[in-house]
Amino acid sequence: MTEINWPWQYSFPPFFTLQPHAETKAKQLAAWKSLTLEYYRITNQAIVDIREVHSSPLFNNVSINRKLSSDMVLVIMEELENSGYACALDKSRQRWLVYWHTLQEWGEIIYNWVRDNGFIGSVCTTFELTDGENTTDQEFHGLDPEVLVRALRTLESSNRAELIMFDDNQGVKFF
Structure with a gap:
């Protein structure tokens, strides 16, 4: 720590x-x-x-x-x-x-990473975002799952993402 x-x-x-x-x-x-x-x-x-x-x-x-x-x-x-x-x-x-960034700020940080890495139009699991190998150098790596989902909802409300809930998994499609 x-x-x-x-x-x-x-x-x-x-x-x-x-x-x-x-x-x-x-x-x-x-x-x-x-x-x-x-x-x-x-x-x-x-x-x-x-x-x-x-x-x-x-x-x-x-x-x-x-x-x-x-x-x-x-x-x-x-x-x-x-x-x-x-x-x-x-x-x-x-x-x-x-949360040390507002939910809107977290949403923008995540969306900018998605855009910069070519994931627009793709589906990512919430696990990939917070614990994946591609995000280890990102500020949202290790982010609390509840904060992540709330931040993704800000993107969903601006039609830049859609949360996908299936069984015990959560994902998000970015637009």
Whole structure:
């Protein structure tokens, strides 16, 4: 796993408490959003379960004995959702899908690779896209399957792809 370069705020105890002053709070939330997206990009993870955040080094800095409250993590997730980088997976808003590119950006990244490699008019399995030999050098290699399908749906809505579901397999035809 790649080493995380924690920002200076991560070692600053007040960073782990939601600040009351509006301008300070806005900067704090922006820093948390950026740190969260970077952490999930580097660790290639996509699921945040608010009930389990205290076991995550992102939300629990043991070196200064500080951790975010579950309520503050929820605020950060909602901020990410408002900017297109996360969505709740359940009605109780305890499980979240996080993506370091918006779904539209992921769709464009994948579509550009498909176009550049001559796969327009072809069918690819989702496994080929995220785990295939042809994509090992691509940012979407190893992408969470749920994020991939949601990104492909953005291409489907713009008539540049069609998702194909058969048995336990998923594929996509690109136009």
